[in-house]
Amino acid sequence: MSLLEIRDLHVSYPNRKGEFFAVDGVDLTIEQGEFVGLAGESGCGKTTLALSIPQLLPEHSRIAAGSISFNGVDTTALNEEGLRAIRWKEISVIFQGALNALNPVQTIGSQIQEPIRIHDESVSKKEAQDRTLELLEAVGIPSHRASDFPHQFSGGMRQRVMIAMALSCMPKLVIADEPITALDVMTQAQILDLLRSLCDKYKLSMLLISHDLSVLAQTCDRVAVMYAGKVAEQGPTSRVFGSVGAQHPYTQRLLRAYPNIRHERKFIDGIPGYPPDLSTLQVGCRFADRCDVALSRCATEVPDLIDIGGNQSVACHLVSENQVGVQ
Template identity: 50%
Template sequence: MTATTTTTGPEPSASPGLSKPVGDPPLLEVRNLTVTYGGTVPAVRGVDLRVEAGQKLGIAGESGCGKSTLALALLRLLPAAAKLTGEILLDGEDVLTMKWGRLRAVRWAGASIVFQGAMHSLNAVHRVGDQIAEPILLHNAKATPGGARRRAGELLEQVGLPAARAQAYPHELSGGQRQRVMIAMALACDPRLIVADEPTTALDVMIQAQILRLIEQLVADQDVGLIMISHDLAVLADTCDRLSVMYAGRVVEEGPARQVYAEARHPYGRALSAAFPRIGDPASRRAPRGLPGDPPDPAALPGGCTFHPRCPVALDSCATEDQELREAGGERRAACVLVDAPAADDSRSTS
C-alpha cells in the first residue's frame, strides 16, 4: 500500500473533512471495535479508545498485538477480508457506516495516517512534492497545480526540509527525511486527527528524537489529536499524554502515560517497562529484563486471560477466567485479577 494510492478524492459535492455536530463529542471515540480476518482470526478484540483535540494517545505492545491493524481500521484501510464491527466515531460520525464518497472525503482531510516504513509508503517513481500535492488537489476543488506545489514546499519547510527537496525522489532522501515527507503529507489537508504508526522505526536515536519533537510541536501548534503507535514504551511515555497497552488484540492497561510507564498495574505493562533501560536514573542500575515466551497466535488464543501462560504472577483461575478492564487508581484501568485500587494519595502521583 502506498500513500498515494490510498488518497482518493471525493466527489465534487462532498465537503472535505469533518463538520462539528451539536453536542461537541470527542474528536475520536472507538467503541467495542473488533477486527476479524478470514471470519475466524481475531486481530482486534473489543477495543475502546477516546482522543480529544490536542491530546496525544500512545498505543504500545509487542509485534502481533494488533496495533497496526487498529491504526488501519480507523480509516477503513484494511483488506476486504477483514471484518470490522463496533463504532469508530470521528467527531460523532461513524467511519464504519460512511458511504464510499464520504469516507474518501474524510481520509486525509478529517484524519490522516503516517504509515509504517516511509520508503514503502512513498511512490518510488514520483517526486515527493507531487505526492504531497496530490491530496491537496483531490480534496480542495479550488486548488491549482501551481498552488498545490507551493503548499507542498511550505509543508516541507514546516517539517524541517528545504522546499527545494520537493523535486527529489524518495530514494534520494535519507530515512529521516522520508519520514518528514510522510508527516508533511499527513498535514497537507489540515486534518484534525493524525495516526502515526511506528513513525520512528529504523531511525537512529538522534533522528528519532528530532521526529518526535517535530510531531509534538505540530500537535501543539495546530491543536490536532494524535495517536502514536509503537513497541517502545519509553518513547510513548515521553511523548504522549495517555497510554494504552495492547496484548493479543485487547487493551490490557490504560492511563496517564508516565504513570503507566513508571508503575504499570498489569503484569504485561510492567514487563514492557522493565525491558527498557532507565538511562540517567541512579535508582535503576539494573539491566533490562526480557519477557519469556511469545505473544499467542490469534488463531489459537489460550483460554482465560490470554497473558496467563507468560505471566509470572498468574493464579490458577487466570487459566479459565478472562479479565475486563477495571479501576486501578490514578485514572488508570487494568485487566488483571490482582489489581487493587491504591491508597488515595497514590492516585495523586504526577502524570
C-alpha cells in the same frame, strides 16, 4: 465530545476454521489535540486497530462488531464514498515502512501537492503549491528542495516528507505506525520532537504506534498497551510512567525488557513464552500463562478493563482485587 471514540471494537481475519479476532473488544478514546501512544509486541493488534479507524484494513478482514465514532460520525456505517471524504482530509496515516513508498521519479513537492488537489478540487494549483512549501518548512525541509527527488534525501528527511504528505489536507487525526523504527537514534529524537510540535501547533490529535514504551513515555499525553487483541492497560503518561506506575503485569514486564539508564545497571528481563495463538479459543486472561503473578481465576475469567482512578484503567484480576481491598 471526544474526537475519536472506539467502543467494543472487534476486527476479524478469516482462517481455516472461520475467523479469528485480531482486535477483540477494544475501547479507545482520543480527544482533540491529544497525543496518544499505542504499545505492545508485534502481532498484538496495534496496526489492525489503527487501520480500522480510516478502514484501511487488508482485504478479507472485517469489522465484526463495535463502533468507531469520529467527530460524531460512526465510520463503520460509512460507504466507500463517505470513507473517501474522511481519509486524508480528516484522518491520515503515516504507514510503517513508508520510507520506501515515495515515488522515485516524482519530485517530493508534487507528491505532497497531489493529495491536496485530489481531495479538495476547490484548491487552486497556486494554493496547493503555497501550502506544499509551507508544509515543507513546517517539517524542517528547506522549501527550495521541493523540486528534489526522493533519492536525494536521507531516511530521516524522507520520513519528514511522509509527515508533510500526511498533513497536506489538514487532517484532525494523524495515525503514525512505527514512524521511527528504521531511523538512527538522533533522527528518531528529531522526528518525535517534530511530531509533538506539529501536534501542538496545529491542534492535531495523534495516534503513535510503537513497540517501545520509553519512546511513548517521552512523547505522548496518554498511552494504551495492547496484548493479544485487547487493551491491557491505558492511562496518562504522567501516571503510568510517573506517580502511580504501570499496574498491569504485562506493562511492567515490557518496561523491564529495556535497559533504563536512570536506574542501577542490571541485565534486562525477557518475557518467557510467546503471545497466544489467537486463532485458537481464548479463555481467561490472555497473559495468564506468561504472568508470574497470575491467580487461579486468571486461567478461566476474562478480566475487564477497570478504572483505577485518574483516568488509568487496567485489565487484571490482581489489580482489581487489590483495588477492592484498598477501598
